[in-house]
Amino acid sequence: MADPGVRVEATPTEDTPADDVAMADDGEEAEAKVGDGEDASTLPQADAPKRTTFLDYLKSPMVELVLGSGSDQVVLTAHQAMLVKSPYFADVCAQFSEGSKRRIELPDEDLNATGSFLEYLYMDEYFPRRLTSHKDSALEPDDSVPSPDNSGAALLKHAKVYTIAEKFGMPALKSLAHSKIHRTTSTAKGEIAYARYVYAKTSTGDETIRRPVAAFWATRSHVLRHEAEEEFRAMCLEYPQFGFDVLSLVLDQKEKRGERHEGSSQQPPASGRKRARVSQG
Template sequence: MADPEVRVEATPTEDTPADDVAMADDGDEAEAKAGDGEEVSTLPQAEAPKRATFLDYLKSPMVELVLGTGSDQAVLTAHQAMLVKSPYFADVCAQFSEGSKRRIELPDEDLNATGSFLEYLYMDEYFPRRLNSHKDSPLEPDDSVPTPDDSGAALLKHAKVYTIAEKFGMPALKSLAHSKIHRATSTAKGEIAYARYVYDKTSASDETIRKPVAAFWATRSHVLRHEAEAEFRAMCLEYPQFGFDVLSLVLDMKEKRGERHEGSSQQPPASGRKRARVSQG
């Protein structure tokens, strides 16, 4: 059995003032807590970053966006603090010098798609909006879309927002635009116009938007025969990759149907056990 521990309490003396004794006791207590598994930090606590308010955005400098050329040129304006949410514009705005004119040339960008991009920066949505938060929510009516939509206006509106979101580095907007594409209605000719835009403006590796286009036409041979055969032929000649993608999906579906048919028509495998021979003796 160990000898009992003898603890000598510190008492203030002329050489050790009372305040020093108290500090020593506090240090012992902190070490004890640390020994019990509690982390004791002596570093100063970092202040939480200040939350940006909407007023802070509005106080930031205005930036001009110049779209188009010649008589088709249009100038849009936006607050710089809003624009820099986009990595693309953050890089451009970082090059502005103090007191210089904040002007960005975008001669090749679509005016309506850029307007939708800016609307999203300010509102986290763009017209036409979803009617509710449900994943299958329809979109609010859009009077600018003709009926019937042979031009593919509804589909093209969101496809252009999708491509501009890709360029400006806005994945959330890109996802939103893609979800609206699947809520838009159109005719066969409108779908071909949309397919032409997708295969012209998007990367060959972007299966997110290209694969559904090819799948749409791979499962609608009756539509091709009666509503858009000429347009489909022209599309295949203009964009051979589109024709190949559709054909590949058609052959895949045919192969799967053949495998299911063969599987259902096969007789059950016979037992490997031999029947006992009957003795003829």
């Protein structure tokens, strides 16, 4: 290997004319400069991706979303550039022809859940928002929710956003809605209304939302006996999978308690919720 800083000059010979030597030297110097980064600014640069501004979103065409039917039909509008954040709407909007009316029929979608979906597209959040960024942060007060919430209105609001996020291919919104479920207070009857919706509208393999529902009831037998026995019985008859899931968790807990009495160090399973919701009636 040559010593650093030592340069061997080429000299012309009979086989190597002086002009050729000079051209070779020029080429070597150019390569050295590029390699050292000395002249990199003079090289053509790849175009950086253009940043999409909020104004770019607002300049995009408006799309009508038609919910419901008949006298209950409601038309919402949104910018197409916002909607195509969703793979579902990206596919639909890709079929629009130039100059055609941009209208999407959604007759079976819940109006409030769709509104929350659109709010999330524009704001990266939806009401009620989390009061802080902490994982256990409470939610903003919601005056539309009755007290006590025997209808499960608050829980159902987030459950419907969860299922619409699943349909429209928005995993971040799905995760956000699920986190708000764990921050929502309800009653025994409200919990049953929520459980009925979850077992009616989600797939059997969706343990993310189903397992916490079963775990909630598996650890609250006293609530079943005193506050929602009739509703719980009706739920089990309507959705046998719910009854089986609850029973399986109850039996698991019983086995673990038996192992603990025999000297096992295992602890009984905690509720699937991050923060237990206290029954209000």
